[in-house]
Amino acid sequence: MNLFSYTYDIVRQIPDGKVSTYGAVAKALGDIRASRAVGWMMNQNPDADSMPCFKIVHSDGRLGGFGLGIDEKIRRLDADNILVKDGKLVDFDSLFFDEFTTKYPLKQLHKEQEMLSAKIKTDDCFSKIETVAGVDVAYPSNAFDSACGACVIIDYQTKEILEEKTIFAKTMFPYIPTYLFYRQFPIVEKLMKKITKKPSVILFDGNGILHPKQLGLASHAGVCLNVPSIGVTKRLLYGSVNKDNITFQGKVRGYAFQVKKNILPVFVSSGHNVSLKTSVEIVKNLCVYKNPEPLRRAHLLAKQTLLESRQRSA
DSSP: OOHHHHHHHHHTTSOTTOBEEHHHHHHHHTOGGGHHHHHHHHHTOSOTTTSOGGGEEOTTSBOOOOTTOHHHHHHHHHHTTOOEETTEETTHHHHBOOOOOOOOHHHHHHHHHHHHHTTOOOSOOOSOOOEEEEEEEEOOSSTTSOEEEEEEEEETTTOOEEEEEEEEEOOOOOOOTTOHHHHHHHHHHHHHTTSSSOOSEEEESSOSSOSTTSOOHHHHHHHHHTSOEEEEESSOOSSEEETTEEEETTEEEEEEEOSSTTSOOEEEEEEESOOHHHHHHHHHHHBSSSSBHHHHHHHHHHHHHHHHHHHHHO
16 A cells, blocks of 8 residues: 555645644554654655645654755744744644544554464475575665565575566555565565566565564565565564573564674564474574575665666666
């Protein structure tokens, strides 16, 4: 879905002489955790004249940022009969608006996650691992430019690269914690249609069942693509580590793996149709540096391809 357009339409509902907050817009989307993403979407607003992002401020009346500068934000607020003093709105409570008409799209996506989580299987549903793919996406600084998705497939035994594919596509969903799938999967889906042979297992730069709904990017994508999948991340977003095991919601749902003692760990979790034991074995077998090779190479390929594209268009 295009969450940018939906968010901008919400902001357009704010009446003349009124303001709202990043948190209020996030709640109208259906999840307060989207507050930071709302701020980023306001900054990315392509037309400040038709979409009044200057009306979005902090919950304590502070102005927050504005792509055209704070002085211009103050000028536009003043033109809307909204007074600013010492960097804060005067009489903020009387100006505040949050009576948005909305279908709470993020709540709908949470319901979808709950439904699909029942389809996740964490048993090994394959007889042999022949090839392993790593998939990653590199994003431009401008939200409305195309992101670059990359897939690198290697032979599991020889570690030889068998195939590399890239694709450019726009994403209309910002990063919001627990919703990474909706940002990345439209790109990943197009990318996977370009490869010549489905890999035995796919590694994703995102969590698997180590997720509040047990449906992180790796699990969700594994179900949608009908392929065994593993989540590998560089940051521990959920759970706690005890003797390398990651416990979350009362169960072991991941594993912290260090390829060397002086290198920070990666955090491994089952995605779909792969057990945690096998997930860890695969990652260990494929790690030369911090990240397993297919994922590391996909990350480098996506970054380099995006950089070359920028240089050509400069």
